Amino acid sequence: MKVVGKRLICLTLILQLLVVMLISHSNIEVKAADNKESIINIKVSDSTGLRREFNYTDSNPNDKFKNNPVILKGNAYANFTVNSNEYYKFEYKIVNSTKGNGNNIVKDDWNDKDLDDEVNENNGSSTTSTSWNEIKLNEQKDINTDDVMLDKKGYLKHKPYNVNHLPTITNQKDWNNRSVVYKNPYAGSSILSASKVDAKDYGKVEKYLEGGNTQTRFVNNSIFLNNTTNQKVYYTNSSKKYVTNNVTKYWSLVRDVYLGKDYKEASKIWGYIKVAQTGNYNFQSFADDGLYAYIMVNGEQKEIVPRSMFKVQGNTGYTYNSNLYLDSAKYYPIYIEYFNWGGDASFQMQMKNDNSYKSYAQIPSNWFYPSKTDTPGEYAESVFAGTGGVQMPTKPGRYYIAYKTYQKNNGNQTVIKTGIMGPFIVESIVKAKLGFSRTIMTSNNTEALLIDNKYRLKDKDFKIKYQISPIPIPAEELFENVSQAPNQYEVNITDPQLTVILPGGLSYGKPSENGAIDVEGGKKSINSLSIAKIQYELDKAKRVYNPITAPAIFIHSIRADNYGSYVLDSESSKITYKDTDGANREVKFDTQNILIEGSTSIIENGLYDVNKNKFIQANNKTKLIALVPVNFAVHFKANSATPKIKIESNASNYSFDLIKYELKGDGTLTKTGNVETRRENKLPIEIYKGNGFNIQNSKEYLVVYKLKPNKAPQSGGVLTIRLSDELGNSNSMGITTVNPPNLK
Known part of the structure; x- marks a missing residue:
């Protein structure tokens, strides 16, 4: 019996080896399954995060996920993951099921037969659909690097939030509530250095006018901050001494000197991280107060700072999500949330790996890249996942995602599983169509000459003219049946504002024609624009709505300290507004070079x-x-x-x-x-x-x-x-x- 048993074991091993050899020499594309079941996972995310997830397994064979409609916001993507030891090929297509009046797309009037016909191509009921697209089962779709600002290495995108509705160092319950903290976004986002700096270089509190009242806000210069706890600024000049509790001191706390006693902040930060070496990475963070962060790895959201850290706390370290394998050739989306309710502050993110970084160190700033998209700043609840996967349609309609899987036997392929899920709604909300311009003018209101890419002026007094002009809208974008379209149409935007930060050497001259609000040292102004309600009139012959609302024009009078060259970069002026779909839009202007030549x-x-x-x-x-x-x-x-x-x-x-x-x-x-x-x-x-x-x-x-x-x-x-x-x-x-x- 012992000899027979040994022979059976050997025979089993030989058969297993033959199976492995046969598979390795076949043309079957296989992605190893994590378990015995075949799994199809489809995740649909938009600007607000993951909206719906579908899992198809052998034990859960439901191939029709027809749920309540999901209304997509901003750019949306579908990510497909297929683990199977039996599938040869996977295909998908996106189906537009809109019927009847295109302005009533939320009402779903498809039935199961329509779904089956579409998947099986039996004269499907869709108004339009894409062709079938194959996804290789052994390939991982990388992040689309078109979104990476490759020329801004060492920076990240930053969106500040107004926390004046929250008291400083009080009401811990509300500060721990993410929806309360991120209730009121400030207009616009910016690109900030990803360096870790001391408090004196981190930023400062500035005052501004809002609704006739003076408010304060913290304006960041950099992303990360060294811990300020117990740090002091010492004075050698006796005039700096102050008395507290009958004790004379010759120092002040760093937080009070550089951050200010009105300091508090909340921010969202996003972009990409590209590590210098391929390997396994551990992450560690220190925060005072709340912090949350994740990295998108192969389409999966990997938290490196958990939600439980988003709370009021002293400088607290946390190590989480060990051994993330990161490829030095890839750009991984990273998303961070940080707040401080006042007092001391700290914001540090560290890493170590199994190569050169054996102990924790601050993530090098040159590993970071900002994203081109402002989407995480357009909606208060937005997050960031990069631009990987398959992009969902942006045209208004009601959409489904259909799929097929195949087996291949003796050179023939056979469909073995089909499915469809949805609907996903892209609402028929027309975003405001606006044109924006910034023009350099002489003091006599004539446009400055543009020579060799420089606006040339003779006077140190000149003007900058900002203009927002409504753009005509094709009637088909508003109404499916143009013959029944009304003669008048109206689009409303909320809180349009112009924010200008003048570069060094330039300041506001005589009062600007529209009454600029001087905010900071003659350099910054915030102005409300009179173009919230935009009215259109239909040209039936041309099937277009033409604006009858006049452009909004804002003119700043500027004074240069000296003759010479000045640069108005893309961050110096921005127009922000809340669009008809609730998104916070931001428009920046191209860089403009000014040469004030003068003459002797x-x-x-x-x-x-x-x-x-x-x-x-x-x-x-x-x-x-x-x-x-x-x-x-x-x-x-x-x-x-x-x-x-x-x-x-x-x-x-x-x-x-x-x-x-x-x-x-x-x-x-x-x-x-x-x-x-x-x-x-x-x-x-x-x-x-x-x-x-x-x-x-x-x-x-x-x-x-x-x-x-x-x-x-x-x-x-x-x-x-x-x-x-x-x-x-x-x-x-x-x-x-x-x-x-x-x-x-």
């Missing part, structure tokens, strides 16, 4: 009396004697980034001294004592900083020089002098010359 202004020029320090007024009776040197001067102000004066004349060339005086700057000839002298032996003469002269912008100068008139013809001659600035603007003068008397 000639205040006075002509004959000059060096002894009396004044100009000599010449007239038509003034005559110069040929060949006798005469003093001339030019009084000018350097109103330019590159000031220059060019002196040209028909006088004889000879060596003479050129003397430059710096003047007081009050339009007089009062000298400051700053004198430069240089020898010139040719004409023309160019006076500018790069030619040996110290000429500075916005200062006044007097340049004295001598000219020797040429020998005059018998009838008399003319000494001509032409002065020109750096832009080629010029003026000329001429003085009659006569020959000296013949004394022989």
Whole structure:
């Protein structure tokens, strides 16, 4: 019996080996199953997170999941996972089942026969459907890198929330409630550095006007923050001391000095993480107060900070979700929520792996990339999952997802399982169609010249014009039957605002034409726009609704400190509003370069009396004697980034001294004592900083020089002098010359 038993064991092992060899040499695409059952998992997510999940197993063979409609918000994606040891191929298609009036798409009038006909292609009842698409069973669909801002390595997308409805360091119950914390989003999102910084570089509290009342908000400069607990700022200057409880101190708490006593914040942060080395990663976080975070790995949401950490707490460390295998060639979506109810603060995210990082360290900032999408900021309840999977339709309609699985035997494929699920609703809500422009204007309200991708201005006073213009809407986008469409149509948006942050060197000049609200040091303004209600009128011949609401125009008067170049980048101005579908929209403008050239202004020029320090007024009776040197001067102000004066004349060339005086700057000839002298032996003469002269912008100068008139013809001659600035603007003068008397 023992010998027979051994032979049976050997025979079993040989048979198993043969089976493995046969499978490995066949053309069957297999994804190993986690258990004995075949599993089909389909997840549909939109901007608000996972909306519906479907599991088909052998023990749960229901192939029709016809549930209450799911109304999709923002961009939606379907992710398919198939674990099977019997399926050869998996196919899907998205079916539009909209019937009747396209404006009543939530009502589902499909029956089971319609579903069966669509899957089995028996003259299905759909109004439109895509063709069948195959998903390879042994391939994982990567995140679409089109959403990754590859040129912004080291940054993440950041969305701040208004928490003024929550008291500072009070009401712990509401602060622990995510729906309360993220109730009121601020307009717009931004791209912030993913570096971990100290409190002095993290951000600051600013004041702003809202509804006529002064409010405060914390404005971030960076994402992550070193722990501020028990940190102090020490003073050596005795004037900094303060007395508390009869004790004199020479220090303040870091949180009070740099964050401010009004500090509190709530933020959503999203983007991508791309690790430097492939391997298994552990994550650790420290937060004061609440934190929540996850990474999307192969379509699965892997929490690295659990929901239980989203609460009021002191600086608390947490290690969670060990050994996530991350590929250095992939971009993984990462999503973070953080709040602080006031007081001390900390926000750190660390990792270690099985390679170079043996102990926990802050995640390097250059592993992060921001997302191009603002969707997580468009809806208060939004989350972020990247843009992987199959995108659901965006056109209004009622949709189902159908699928088929196949086996392959002897070269023939056979459908062995079909299914359909839904419906998913894309609502017939027309988003506001608006055009946006930012125009650089002169102070005289003419558009600045655009040359070599720079708006060129001569004046330090200029204007920036913002305009929102309603765009015509094709009637078919609003009504299926255009012949029955009404003559008037109206779209309403909520709380349209223009926010402007001026770059260094620019500030608001005279009061802006629309009354800008100055928020921070003359640099930032927030303005409400008068375009909330947009009315349209139908052009039946062209089947289009044309706007009858006038564009909203907002003009800022701007003053530059100096002549030179300035940049209005894409983050400096944004228009935000709540759209008809409840989404918080944000519009940014392309980067614009401004060059304020100016030009050197000639205040006075002509004959000059060096002894009396004044100009000599010449007239038509003034005559110069040929060949006798005469003093001339030019009084000018350097109103330019590159000031220059060019002196040209028909006088004889000879060596003479050129003397430059710096003047007081009050339009007089009062000298400051700053004198430069240089020898010139040719004409023309160019006076500018790069030619040996110290000429500075916005200062006044007097340049004295001598000219020797040429020998005059018998009838008399003319000494001509032409002065020109750096832009080629010029003026000329001429003085009659006569020959000296013949004394022989």
